[in-house]
Amino acid sequence: xxxxxxxxxxxxxxxxxxxxxxxxxxxxxxxxxxxxxxxxxxxxxxxxxxxxxxxxxxxxxxxxxxxxxxxxxxxxxxxxxxxxxxxxxxxxxxxxxxxxxxxxxxxxxxxxxxxxxxxxxxxxxxxxxxxxxxxxxxxxxxxxxxxxxxxxxxxxxxxxxxxxxxxxxxxxxxxxxxxxxxxxxxxxxxxxxxxxxxxxxxxxxxxxxxxxxxxxxxxxxxxxxxxxxxxxxxxxxxxxxxxxxxxxxxxxxxxxxxxxxxxxxxxxxxxxxxxxxxxxxxxxxxxxxxxxxxxxxxxxxxxxxxxxxxxxxxxxxxxxxxxxxxxxxxxxxxxxxxxxxxxxxxxxxxxxxxxxxxxxxxxxxxxxxxxxxxxxxxxxxxxxxxxxxxxxxxxxxxxxxxxxxxxxxxxxxxxxxxxxxxxxxxxxxxxxxxxxxxxxxxxxxxxxxxxxxxxxxxxxxxxxxxxxxxxxxxxxxxxxxxxxxxxxxxxxxxxxxxxxxxxxxxxxxxxxxxxxxxxxxxxxxxxxxxxxxxxxxxxxxxxxxxxxxxxxxxx
Numbered sequence: 001x002x003x004x005x006x007x008x009x010x011x012x013x014x015x016x017x018x019x020x021x022x023x024x025x026x027x028x029x030x031x032x033x034x035x036x037x038x039x040x041x042x043x044x045x046x047x048x049x050x051x052x053x054x055x056x057x058x059x060x061x062x063x064x065x066x067x068x069x070x071x072x073x074x075x076x077x078x079x080x081x082x083x084x085x086x087x088x089x090x091x092x093x094x095x096x097x098x099x100x101x102x103x104x105x106x107x108x109x110x111x112x113x114x115x116x117x118x119x120x121x122x123x124x125x126x127x128x129x130x131x132x133x134x135x136x137x138x139x140x141x142x143x144x145x146x147x148x149x150x151x152x153x154x155x156x157x158x159x160x161x162x163x164x165x166x167x168x169x170x171x172x173x174x175x176x177x178x179x180x181x182x183x184x185x186x187x188x189x190x191x192x193x194x195x196x197x198x199x200x201x202x203x204x205x206x207x208x209x210x211x212x213x214x215x216x217x218x219x220x221x222x223x224x225x226x227x228x229x230x231x232x233x234x235x236x237x238x239x240x241x242x243x244x245x246x247x248x249x250x251x252x253x254x255x256x257x258x259x260x261x262x263x264x265x266x267x268x269x270x271x272x273x274x275x276x277x278x279x280x281x282x283x284x285x286x287x288x289x290x291x292x293x294x295x296x297x298x299x300x301x302x303x304x305x306x307x308x309x310x311x312x313x314x315x316x317x318x319x320x321x322x323x324x325x326x327x328x329x330x331x332x333x334x335x336x337x338x339x340x341x342x343x344x345x346x347x348x349x350x351x352x353x354x355x356x357x358x359x360x361x362x363x364x365x366x367x368x369x370x371x372x373x374x375x376x377x378x379x380x381x382x383x384x385x386x387x388x389x390x391x392x393x394x395x396x397x398x399x400x401x402x403x404x405x406x407x408x409x410x411x412x413x414x415x416x417x418x419x420x421x422x423x424x425x426x427x428x429x430x431x432x433x434x435x436x437x438x439x440x441x442x443x444x445x446x447x448x449x450x451x452x453x454x455x456x457x458x459x460x461x462x463x464x465x466x467x468x469x470x471x472x473x474x475x476x477x478x479x480x481x482x483x484x485x486x487x488x489x490x491x492x493x494x495x496x497x498x499x500x501x502x503x504x505x506x507x508x509x510x511x512x513x514x515x516x517x518x519x520x521x522x523x524x525x526x527x528x529x530x531x532x533x534x535x536x537x538x539x540x541x542x543x544x545x546x547x548x549x550x551x552x553x554x555x
Contacts, residue, residue, distance in 0.1 A: 029549060032492045036546045039501050047512035050339045053224040053283075054247045054310065056302035063174040066167055066309035068302040074100070074163035075305070079155035079297050083148040085122055085189050093146050094125060097162070097186055101129045104170055106184075109206075113199035117192040126196045127186040128206065131172060138211025138324035139181040141276075142168065142312060143197070143266055145190030145217065152295040156283075160305055161216035162186055168312040178320025181209065187266050190217070197266035201273055210270075211324030212237075213278040214315055216308055217265045221294075222301035223285025223520055225308040228254040229267060231277040235329035235346070240322070241279065242342040244314035247307060250342070251335040253514065254521075256464030275325050281311055285520045333467050337509060350466040354459035357474040358452045364477055365445055368484035374445060378438050382446015385434040386538040390450075392426035393534035397527045416519035419530045427537040431544050440490040440545050441483050447538035448473050448480065454535075468514060468532070472507035476539055479503025483542070492546040500542040511536040 056068035077096055081089030098108040106129035113124045127146070130139075144161030148154025165184050172182065183206055187196030201207050227241060227250035242248045258280075262268060267280045283304045289295045319326075334344040368374030397419045434443060451473040459466040482499050483489040489496060511532055518529035537544065 029492075032494075032497065033547055033549060036492070036497065036543050039497075040540070040543055043501075043505060043508045044512055047508050048516050050336060050509070050513045051224050051249070051516050053301070053303040053307035056306040064171055066171050066306065066313045068306035068309060070170070071160075071163040071167040071305050071309060072297075072300070072302055074166050075155055075159045075300060076297050078146070078159035078162055079153040079295075082150050082153055083146060083159075084150040085117070085124075085147055085192060087150070089153075090147060094127065097127045097146065097166075100166055101127075101169070101184075104129075104166075104173060106131065106169065106173075111199060111204050113203055115189065115193075115195045115199060117189065117195060122189060122192070122195070124188045124195050124199050126188050126200055126204070128200075128204070129169070129184045130206065131169065131177075131182040131184075133180040133182070133320065134177045135179040136181045137179070137322075138275075139183050139206070139209040140316060140319055140324070141183045141185055141210045141213045141270070142316065143185040143187060143213060143215045143270060145187040145196060145266055147188055147191050147196075148295075149191050149291045151291055152289075152293045153297075155296050155300050156218045156221035156286075157290060157295060158190070158217050160218055160300060160308065164216050164305065164308045164312050167309055168316060171313050172316055172320075175317070178317060180211075180320045180322075180324060182316055182320060183210065190266055194264065194266055194269050197269035201269050207273055210273050210276045212319060212326075213267065213270045213273065213276050214312065215265060215267045215270065215278065215280045216282070216312065217280070218282050218284065218304075219290050220284040220287040220520065221289045221299040222304050223283040224249050225281050225283045225304060225311060226250055226254065226517070227279055227281055227311070229258045229263065229265075229278070229280035230255055231271065231279075232331060233328035234277070235332050235344075236326045237277050237279070238332055238334060238344060240319055240326065241311075241315065242344070244318040245310045247310050247340050248342050249307075249336055249340070251467075251514070252333045252347075252464030253335075253468060254517075256462050259464075277325060279315070281308055283307070287520060333463060335467050335510065336513065347463045350459040350463040350470070351456075353470050353474065354452075354455045354466060357455055357470050357477075360474065360477045361445070361448055361452050361480075364481045364484065367481065368441060368445065371484060373439075373441055373484040373489070375442060378442025379446045379449065381434060381438045382443040383450055384446070385430055385438070385443055386447035386450045388430045388434075389423075389427045389447075389538055390531060390534045392430060393423035393537075394527045394531050396422035396426055397530035401526055416516075416526070416529070419519070419526050420515075420533055423530050423533045423537065427534065427540075427544055428548060431541060432548050435545055435548065440542055441480070443545075444480055444483065444539075444541040447541060448476065451535065451538065468510060469535070472510055472536075472539060475506040476503045479542075492542075496542070497546065504540055504543065507536055507539045 059069040061067040083089040083093045101108040109128045111126040115124045146162045189195035271278045331347045332344045455469040479499050515529045515533050
């Protein structure tokens, strides 16, 4: 039996040890939260980096290569003045095109066609040149409109497209000849009704020779160039596109969106050429410069020009040696992964993959319920929390849009980060509330059920978008299974954080580029990319709770 003095001594000696353990625990929690924050920032940044265009080549690039620096000289000449139909700048652009084609050794064909523009008669003047092939099947048509709106000099829309064609023609002629004829078409009066493209399709004798249309038209002055529109039965054409350039950037989500909501470019006319497949390219960052005086040379990013040029020259060379038209094959679901790697699979896989995802999630939840790591009430709360995050994020974006957002603001690029910050804050606050009574696994799995429901819906109705919702939740299932099986699986230990992070990477890699793209491409609908971001945050529950310092709620 210890005496009083011995008890007091033991008590005194134990106090520093208790304080030290408490300090160690607090320090460990701070380190865990810091590591989590660094991971999320790095993963988001690397995913966003996937959307950056390739480096622009200088004027000293090899003659057979596309050079953005050389192309920018054409942009400078064309964008000196607005080029609205029958304006002085429009006439000067025609002369520039004819003279430049002549210097390249090509004969410019001028197609003059009287047309009606909103009941006003105009003389449409298309300019075309043809590079003969060594063993032609059908011709490749590279097209871009050279007119602009009266409000601006039209550097991005569409002097860049014209410059891409001129530099492509020069580089193509500098290399070995291709088998198919290549037609370079500079259409007129696109801005007042696609009249030049209509006149070419209806009246130009070369139109009947076309087996493939490749069009360039832009809605901004920077950003990566996307293949955003492609003809149906496109499996083989898509494969050829992916193989034609080291920088293919495209996804089937934009294909399905444009298929249901056509964009007003020359392709709407040119795709009606019998048996002609088509590809449509554009970049759209700095969209606030579109159709106004800011669409000028100074605001054009040469890297964006390089990206479109890589497409034009690569496709002209690769498909210039193929028998056209290409064999019609089934449609595909496709997207980029790891920057320039294009993943493709048949559209017929969309529903089976969604079904596998639902069954896999049900299996994981069955295991969690059997082990009492999940509960039906907790899963319902998880689904409700996910919907609350979605509603709060989208609602915040709508309120900001109504209150202060305007595409005319020179600092409009600040708004996407603001929308993203609102979505992130909404997610943190929502999960902070729900984590008081609901465990991490329940919150995570409940949100995954909402994902699975959207995956099945998109696979059935909009299969091109299904990869965005099927693959992230399918690939997160191993991490969720680990969490409901492993001892202490809900605690933010280094091992658990590693598992959660590996599980989250596919979702971040797939959704962040889509969010960045849609903030640029849908400036009038910020709620769409904000909704996608909110969906993503629903799969990052372990990381969000770690940032909040919340542990699993006690039963």
